Amino acid sequence: MENELLAFLSKLDVFTGNEIDELGNLLTVKTAKKNTVIVKQGQVCCDCYFVLKGCLRQYVISDGAEKTIAFYTEEQAINFYTSAVQKKPSQSFLISLEDTVLLVGNPEINAGMFARFPKLEQLTRKMMEEYFGQTQDSFAEFMTSSPEERYLNLLTKRPELMQRVSLSHLASYLGITPASLSRIRKRIIKK
Template sequence: MEKTQGFPSLLAYFRAIQPISEEAAEALNSIAFEIKTPKNKHVQEIGQTCRTYYFVSSGLARIYYLKDGIDVTEYFAFENDMIIRAESLFTGKPSKKAIQAIEDTELIGISASKLETLFDSYPEIERLFRKMMEMSYVAYVNRIESLQFHSADERYRQLLSGFPSLLERIPLKHIASYLGITQVSLSRIRASIR
């Protein structure tokens, strides 16, 4: 069988999580599509229903919501990260959160309904997405625990150690809201580290 083209970096990412056959890879490629989103534009707006799994192939995106009119960043997605609004994707209800490109961003989208049809024919695809959901859940729990048990300084240091290029790529206001602190507090923390 001829080698799969299409989205080789996405397939490499998938195969690092769960081995999938060439036939399954072809099936995934057949339902995947590319989305180019300019800096600061939305992939999905607040109030829309999420019906797509997104993977960042280049650039950077975030999930955010508004609380009392204040923009709060919940999640950053770098290259090869999945970005979805799970509460909307799995319930079919409109989301109170948005997905926004922080840089000019290229994403690969996979329709949730088309993916569901592949699960019956390709159990390895279903296992792959189950593992990715488990990984996302663990990351989410770790984030909640970080907010509960670590100081703002510790959360900032953790974030920097995981993503050293963060300050070059993300506006400080988004980093501060992600950490659950004000931009003034973030400036103080940054000054104390220098």
């Protein structure tokens, strides 16, 4: 568990060896077995997460059905900003699809750590800005594409998900039924 954190911090080439050791002792790392619910819809979640290892799915229940809204894998941030900062109930669930290792933070703890390690604050801000931009681009692309284009996009941008996520979860994420996803896959194979 600490190995993943230390390996990630070392890879960044931002911190000195002493800073890495200090951060390794201060940062909170949490493990979750496969199929562990990390956040429940309706729960006030005061934490944000960063995936060091594993795959997670964020989903909502709408009209009695689970609708996947995101998948998170290594080196991706999961932010429940509205819930954490505004103390509002989460609108979604977060579940581990694999055994997972997460870096856990929250606004109160992060403020003190950022004061002590300004490079950590700069790094976190840069990562969040990049993530926000990617999310906006992905949303716009999703809204303007057909289900087949969404699937091809996913194959291009996140091919690892095909091996890590069930077809029913992928179909839900793409906004289609598993049967529709099967037809799309067959059409693509024939081309």
